[in-house]
Amino acid sequence: MTLQMTVSPDFPPAYIAGWYIFNTWLQRQSGLPIHLTLYDSFAAQRAVLAQGGIDLIYANPYDAAFLVRECGFVTLAAPCNRADEVVLAGTQTGPVNTIEDLAAGTVIARTDDPDVNLMGMMLLEPAALHAGNTTAITVDSYPLVAKQLLQGHAGIGFFLEEAFDSLSALVRGQLRELVRSRISVIRHVLLAGPGVRAQQVEHLTTLLLAMDQDDRGQAVLESMNLSGWEAHSQEDTEFMIDLMDTLDTQVLPG
Amino acid sequence: MDGYQTRIRYFDGHSRDALIREHEVPFPDGRLIVSRTDTCGIITHCNQAFVEMSGYPERELIGQPHSILRHPDMPRAAFQDLWETVQAGRIWHGHVKNLRKDGSCYWVLATVIPNVRHGRIAGYTSVRRKPARSRIHESIALYARLREAENP
Numbered sequence: 001m002t003l004q005m006t007v008s009p010d011f012p013p014a015y016i017a018g019w020y021i022f023n024t025w026l027q028r029q030s031g032l033p034i035h036l037t038l039y040d041s042f043a044a045q046r047a048v049l050a051q052g053g054i055d056l057i058y059a060n061p062y063d064a065a066f067l068v069r070e071c072g073f074v075t076l077a078a079p080c081n082r083a084d085e086v087v088l089a090g091t092q093t094g095p096v097n098t099i100e101d102l103a104a105g106t107v108i109a110r111t112d113d114p115d116v117n118l119m120g121m122m123l124l125e126p127a128a129l130h131a132g133n134t135t136a137i138t139v140d141s142y143p144l145v146a147k148q149l150l151q152g153h154a155g156i157g158f159f160l161e162e163a164f165d166s167l168s169a170l171v172r173g174q175l176r177e178l179v180r181s182r183i184s185v186i187r188h189v190l191l192a193g194p195g196v197r198a199q200q201v202e203h204l205t206t207l208l209l210a211m212d213q214d215d216r217g218q219a220v221l222e223s224m225n226l227s228g229w230e231a232h233s234q235e236d237t238e239f240m241i242d243l244m245d246t247l248d249t250q251v252l253p254g
Numbered sequence: 255m256d257g258y259q260t261r262i263r264y265f266d267g268h269s270r271d272a273l274i275r276e277h278e279v280p281f282p283d284g285r286l287i288v289s290r291t292d293t294c295g296i297i298t299h300c301n302q303a304f305v306e307m308s309g310y311p312e313r314e315l316i317g318q319p320h321s322i323l324r325h326p327d328m329p330r331a332a333f334q335d336l337w338e339t340v341q342a343g344r345i346w347h348g349h350v351k352n353l354r355k356d357g358s359c360y361w362v363l364a365t366v367i368p369n370v371r372h373g374r375i376a377g378y379t380s381v382r383r384k385p386a387r388s389r390i391h392e393s394i395a396l397y398a399r400l401r402e403a404e405n406p
């Protein structure tokens with residue numbers, strides 16, 4: 001049986017080729033037939049997940065919660081030293097200098113990246129903002145979030161930290177960073193579905209954890225902009241999901 | 255050092271003496287304070303933000319009851335509600351004034367969630383984030399009324 005692998009659509013487009021190289025590396029190392037399919041949106045990927053069509057996934061933490069708790073996925077590994085963090089930014093010419101300057105009615109520019117949006121809304125709480133007193137504009141990419149800000153259509157933008165730091169100097173120079181999260185424990189994880197046998201899970205995990213120990217493996221990791229894989233126990237993943245569940249609880253004025 | 259000594263009485267009946275100072279330490283932007291306890295409320299894990307904000311080194315936190323952070327301005331009813339809620343398997347949230355080791359305080363918006371493993375509660379995770387100032391003012395007034403009711 002060919003294992004179907006996919007990657008969360010929020011990875012930087014510059015590393016698409018790297019994931020195909022990784023697919024080839026993993027096939028050769030494991031001896032397992034693995035087919036990589038990339039989806040350009042979370043909705044498209046979730047439709048395939050719902051049909052049980054995915055065996056291996058580099059999952060956004062938000063999707064990981066559903067896959068582990070509801071679909072019986074298990075954790076293979078997590079990327080070393082890479083947590084999902086967010087940046088909330090306004091514009092240099094705008095009136096907002098701190099999060100607390102934002103008021104009810106604020107328009108938020110964002111993508112459909114679920115964990116970024118979850119953390120972003122949490123970081124707006126010091127201004128007593130929530131889904132009920134803000135409006136969201138959802139666009140397809142982080143450069144478009146910046147564009148919404150610079151065109152004056154939104155008062156604040158939610159960015160994945162890596163995407164914010166990858167914006168051109170020209171664009172970043174016009175944006176004002178208001179807050180940058182340091183949560184540390186919310187991260188993407190590589191998961192295996194219930195169709196992957198326990199022996200295969202163990203074998204794949206062993207290969208991944210040793211991947212950075214040879215030149216070829218290191219080159220593949222570099223092509224994905226990763227430094228290596230580290231163990232992430234099922235309990236580590238369960239803990240991350242518990243933590244995200246706490247953030248998903250919007251505390252509205254009583 | 256400024257401040258005063260007081261006896262903190264917990265809803266479960268025990269008490270301890272603590273130094274109280276008026277100074278409030280602001281919650282750091284972008285951070286979360288995270289801790290885990292066993293089912294009895296004994297701290298089993300805490301993150302760096304917890305260490306920094308509480309003022310205790312990690313070795314003095316692990317193995318201690320979470321109530322080590324209890325500020326006397328918090329009504330006992332708030333923690334009774336917390337425990338009743340999470341022991342029933344539900345998520346609790348509320349604004350909490352916490353006590354630092356040096357007697358100063360910090361306000362948090364706390365969420366506590368039961369860690370359900372294999373169908374049973376294995377412990378609790380508490381996540382604290384930065385609250386809105388307006389909600390702190392509301393909480394100060396509410397908690398003053400609740401304390402009055404507890405200590406008529």
